[in-house]
Amino acid sequence: MKVEQAYLGTLLKENHLIKDSLLKEFHFEENRHKQLFKHMKDLTTAGQSVDVVTLSVQVDIQAIGGVSYLNEIITYANAEKVDEYGQLVLNAWKEREKRNILEIAxxxxxxxxKVIKSLDDINEVKTDDHTSIKDALARIYEAPWQKQEVQKGIPTGIKRLDSLTNGFQDGEVTIIAARPSMGKTDTMLHFGKQAGWQGYLPIVFSLEMPEAQLTTRLMASTGSYNRAKMRNPYKHLSPNQKDTWAGAIGHLSNTNIQIFDNAGQTIAEMxxxxxxxxxxxxxxxxxIIDYLTLIRPQEFYGGNAHLQVTEISKDLKAMAKELNCPVVCLxxxxxxxxxxxxKRPMMSDIRESGSVEQDADVIMFLYRDSYYNADSDDDTLEMIIAKNRNGPIGTVLTRYNKHTGEIQDVYG
Incomplete structure (x- = not known):
């Protein structure tokens, strides 16, 4: 393959690029190219230069094409395109793997x-996930003498919550759990809007509620419209509210929220x-996923809910790490x-809680006293951080308008 020749020729001509290569020998199609790449890597690791002479002395050069072949591939060298060549080699390998999987399937x-998961795994192949302890320590050697930037996550729009969790962190899974009608969906949409307004990309997988209902909720909470009026805005909104409609749409549009509302989606599809x-x-x-037990597992496990949730919980964490982004799941x-x-929730109240407790980085419960007292006009929504792998736990108070779905920071 010409692209393999161009890539290897470039490494042969520009030895300093060999250390930067993230490819593995199995990514190459031709056997002689696999061998050549391995020999080049081995020589570099040993601290030796890589050229036609060193290869002739160290290896069976005829097995990789001979001197004339090495001189030929050097003519294809182009250091400026080495990353492009490497990506093309990797893409070609993925195509071969895809065909193999589809044939086996x-x-x-x-x-x-199973087919989707296997194909998805090819896309997620990491060309190099190895770190030696020496490299890891070298990275932090100067830490005591260098001012460190605090790793701030995606803000929640609630100051005290951000102070506890430092926002939603890359690679972390946050579980938000509550009884029905406690305010989970409105909390989810609040976090999505806040992330969008800060320049992030909120992706909502709504496995229960259709997009039209989510959009209505988003508009109600953004424009401070009573949800009962949203059933017929033309009839029920006041003239003043109609005057704010276009502004609310513009403001909400700036969140760039993306919604997928098919039921029964798998983690691989997400x-x-x-x-x-x-x-x-x-x-x-x-x-952002609504909600955990509506995610379709890859395996049925004979209907065993515990095993299904265990698989889903682990896959949520794997997705957060692989995509290097926060995952929030109701x-x-x-x-x-x-x-x-x-009636404030505890860990054991989460359905099939064992694996969720283990895999989640943050577990947050929602509680409203007024939910259990119909005569109460208390609008307090407690956000109870029951688990925080990388920070403190505690309770954050917010104000929740159950008529519009708005959530406000008590401390703001």
């Missing part, structure tokens, strides 16, 4: 979920859709919370 009659949007928008995403609580005098 056809012969063995794989279910569609990853693929997210990667496509990242490519289209070139923005850091935050993935979860339902069991009815056990209703049996206690203090």
């Amino acid at each position: 056809r012969n063995e009659n794989w279910e569609i979920g 990853r693929a859709k997210t990667r496509k949007l990242i490519h289209e928008h070139s923005k850091k995403p935050i993935i 979860a339902q609580l069991s009815r056990a919370v209703e049996q206690r005098q203090d």
Whole structure:
């Protein structure tokens, strides 16, 4: 293959590029190219120069084409295009792997979920995920004498919550759990809007509520419109509210929220859709999922809910790490919370909680006292941080307008 020749010829001519190569020998199609690349890597690791002479002395040069072949591929060298050549080699390998998987899937009659996951894994191949302890320590050697920037995550729009969690962090999974009608969806949309207004890309996978209902909720909370009036804005909105409609639409549009509302999506499907949007928008995403037990697992496990949630929980964490972005997922609580005098949730109230407790980086419960007291006019929504892998736990108070869905910072 010409592109393999061009890539290897470039490395042979410009030895300093060999150390920067993230390819592995199996990425090459021709056997002689696999061998040549391995020998070049080995010589570089040993601190030796790589050229026709050193290769002739150290290896069986005839097995990789002989001196004339090495001189030939050097003519294709172009250091300015080495990254492009490397990507083309990797893309060609992915295509070969894809064909192999599809052939095996056809012969063995794989279910569609397994096919999608296998193809998705090819796209997520890391060419080099190895770090030696020496390299890791070298990176932090000067840390005590250098002022460090605080790693701020995607802001929540609630100051005290940001002080506890430092925002939504890349590679972390946040679970937001509550009983039905406690305000989970409005909380989710609040976080999505705040992220969008700060220049991030909120990607919402709504597995239960259709897009039209989410859009209505978003408009109600953005424009401070009573949701009951949103059923017929023409009839029920006041003239003053109609005057603010266009402004609310413009403000909400600036969030650039992306909504997928197909039911029963798998993590693999979400990853693929997210990667496509990242490519289209070139923005850091935050993935928001409503909700955990509506995600379709790859395996059925004979209907065992615990095993299904365990798979989903681990895949959520893997997706956050692989895409290097925050993942926020809503979860339902069991009815056990209703049996206690203090109805504030606990970890054990999360349905199939074991794996979720283990894999989540942050677990947040929502609680409104007025939910259990219909006569109360208390608009307090408690955000209870019950687990925070990299920070403190605690309770954050917010104000929640159940008529519009707005959430406001008590401390702001």
